[in-house]
Amino acid sequence: PQDDEAKLKIKPLLIYGVTGSGKSELYIRAIRETLKQNRAAICLVPEIALTEQLRRFFAGHFGENLEILHSKMTDGERFLTWKRIEMGTCNVVLGPRSAVFAPVPNLGLIIMDEEHEGSYKQETTPRYHAREVAAWRANQEGALFLMGTATPSLESMALAERGVIARVDLTERIDQKAMPKVEVIDLKRYEGDKRPSLLFSPPLMREIETNLKNREGTMLLLNRRGFSTSIRCPQCGEIEKCKLCQVSLTFHQEKNLLLCHYCNYQKKVPNVCGECKAPMLRFMGFGTEKVESEIARFFPSARIARMDADTTQKKDSHEKILEKFREQKIDILIGTQMIAKGFDFPHVTLVGVVLADVGLRLPDFRSSERTFQLLTQFAGRAGRGTQPGRVIIQTWMPEHPSIRFAKEHDFLAFYAHEKRCREEFHYPPYRSLVNIIIRSHDEKKAYLFAREIRDVLRGERGTGNEIKPGNGERETGSKTFSVSRSPFPEIEIIGPAPLPFYKLRGHFRWHVMLKLPTLSTPGVDRGPHPVWTGDVSVTSRIYSILMGLRKPSGVAFQMDVDPLNIL
Ligand SMILES: [Zn+2]
Ligand SMILES: [Zn+2]
Known part of the structure; x- marks a missing residue:
């Protein structure tokens, strides 16, 4: 190419x-x-x-x-x-x-x-x-x-x-089939006493009951991978974001800090919401198992199955659950994103999203896109047979674009909105990301080598500024440096910042993130060949520079072009 x-x-x-x-x-x-x-x-x-x-x-x-x-x-x-x-x-x-x-x-x-x-x-x-x-x-x-x-x-x-x-x-x-009708339930309306079940709003409960009575299939989705350690406002549902990177800040209990996992920006946990001044709440996580036990408690006669990473370890276990559901030997199928995609069950008329916000709390620039995709795919499971489908989405943030546009089945409007954010904050498709992950059993060594990588790529090696990790100092943009000395003037270099999974299998993990131009970057000439990421010759040059560094013992690094997850 x-x-x-x-x-x-x-x-x-x-x-x-x-x-x-x-x-x-x-x-x-x-x-x-x-x-x-x-x-x-x-x-x-x-x-x-x-x-x-x-x-x-x-x-x-x-x-x-x-x-x-x-x-x-x-x-x-x-x-x-x-x-x-x-x-x-x-x-x-x-x-x-x-x-x-x-x-x-x-x-x-x-x-x-x-x-x-x-x-x-x-x-x-x-x-x-x-x-x-x-x-x-x-x-x-x-x-x-x-x-x-x-x-x-x-x-x-x-x-x-x-x-x-x-x-x-x-x-x-x-066959002129209608798109399923989507109802968005604002969970703020059912805070506290107004909700008999912690997980299900009264409208969702009623719909499940109706479906059981009519012997029609129900699917309930909770994509539980998320950080239970995040913070939201109980009044306006707001999640705090980094002003520079537009990703959710993650709550760190031991330091009582909110931290940006892209650029290492840190701030004290606010006592009140910046938008509406209500006292902030910590979010407590729950998963599909909890959904299953709640459903069993409220609908003891319903036949229930759960499909997630835990229930599908064995070979063919997927297929067995799906087969039973297809044959209508299961009334309610509960699951993670595994059940959202592509399946064609004509008897399913109700799909419910227990909490649509789970993915939006992830510190990832793609969280809006992923949430929109998941909601759209899952809504598409309803009403594929002769009966029309209903979709219920429970959320704390009914105004969020991912939820608003999924409700209207309007991908093109979502795209028009999301692409503006991506362009403004220099994310794919307008830049290609390269993530360099540095890990070591020695916390300080990992951090220092991560900083060296950043300095070398910026062309300012050996400035000697000692900044210790985790002291709350803002790094990105805090130093002036000469652009002309950088071997890659067209590349933005961000970090180092700790990764969301900072300690993994005994290693401390830091990362440096690069943003490269792509074919979609305004002003870049497009060649005849489709390439979704940045210029391969540039990434190879970066790789050989990194390989040429004197790596301290006990430190390892890897370079991931176009990373799908930054965790
Ligand atoms: Zn940031
Ligand atoms: Zn608020």
């Missing part, structure tokens, strides 16, 4: 289609066309749980032609499958991100379902994003790269806006 001389053969195509708009049918048609030309197709899916559903659907159309790759295969199974693919005996390959490397001869099409999903990025060595690999490979082999989703990533939307990739919108559900 670095070769600007070479012309791009076929532009990648992004299909933005609302949930239930028939993207799978469109994939089938695209594959049929490919097979007619005697060429082969690869279809990538984000998760193993979804492979099974798409396999059934594809098997009906392609039968013997279909080959499945998945991560739970033994080496022997994988070898035989790859051999069959290589010999061209099957010409439709379905699998997770690694299937992008499947050795199909005469490739004509790569499909990436749920393009926005983080699981397409491999987070261990060798780190790669299947989207970049697919675009590159499709171009090499003259194939079409087709991405589909109801909630495109901002990165792909921005590339489409710049004309680097093409975009098609499907804004209606098939």
Whole structure:
């Protein structure tokens, strides 16, 4: 993709289609066309749980032609499958991100379902994003790269806006089915005595009861990964954010401080809310297990199942739970984001989000986007059969854009809002992030090496300013430095700051964050090839500079381009 001389053969195509708009049918048609030309197709899916559903659907159309790759295969199974693919005996390959490397001869099409999903990025060595690999490979082999989703990533939307990739919108559900009606419940209205259950508002309780009576399926979502150590205002629902980085500040109990995990900004915990002066509350976390026990308490005759990382350890446990739910042997399915994605259960008419704010408290610039995606995907599970669907979202922040636009099923409005924030605060897609993580058993060594990395990249090595970690001093922007001495004047360098998981397996962890220009940065020339992240030649230069540093003993570092999580 670095070769600007070479012309791009076929532009990648992004299909933005609302949930239930028939993207799978469109994939089938695209594959049929490919097979007619005697060429082969690869279809990538984000998760193993979804492979099974798409396999059934594809098997009906392609039968013997279909080959499945998945991560739970033994080496022997994988070898035989790859051999069959290589010999061209099957010409439709379905699998997770690694299937992008499947050795199909005469490739004509790569499909990436749920393009926005983080699981397409491999987070261990060798780190790669299947989207970049697919675009590159499709171009090499003259194939079409087709991405589909109801909630495109901002990165792909921005590339489409710049004309680097093409975009098609499907804004209606098939068969004129209505989008489910979404009701947002403001939990502030039910504080204290007004709520018999701590977790469920009266409207959600009533709807669950109605569904049990009518023998219709209910799904309840609580994405519990979040920090119980955050702070919100009980009056206006506000969460404190860093003024520079726009990410939520995290509460540190032992120091009684709020801290920005991007730039290390710290402040005392305020006694009252900055917006409305109400006394601040600490948020106490709860998870899906609590939801399950509360449901059992209020609806003792309901048949309940829970699907999360704890209940799906064993092989096939996913499939068993889903099968029972499909056969309506379960009335209420409770789960994390695992149950939100892609499933097609026609008997589900009610989906409830127990607390939509969980993800918004994460100290991550993508928290709004992820929350919008999750709510939209989950709302799309309701009303896929003959009965219309209802969606109930409980929240402390009904005015938050992620919740407001999810209620209206309005991705394009959410995109228009979110892209302005990203541009203003220099986040993807307008910059590419590189996260350099430094860890050591020795707290001070980790911090000092992190600072050295920052200084070297800024071209101000050896200034000798001693700043000890954690003394509350603001670092970013507090020092003046000469831009001209920096080897990378076009790159912003932020930190070092402690990572949210500061102590992990006995290591102290600091990070330095870099912001590089991308194809979507205003003023940057766009080449013919789609690249979602920054310039690879620049990141390689940074990497060799880091490798050339004299690393103290007991200190390790890693460099992550386009990190999906900064935790
Ligand atoms: Zn900050
Ligand atoms: Zn307030």
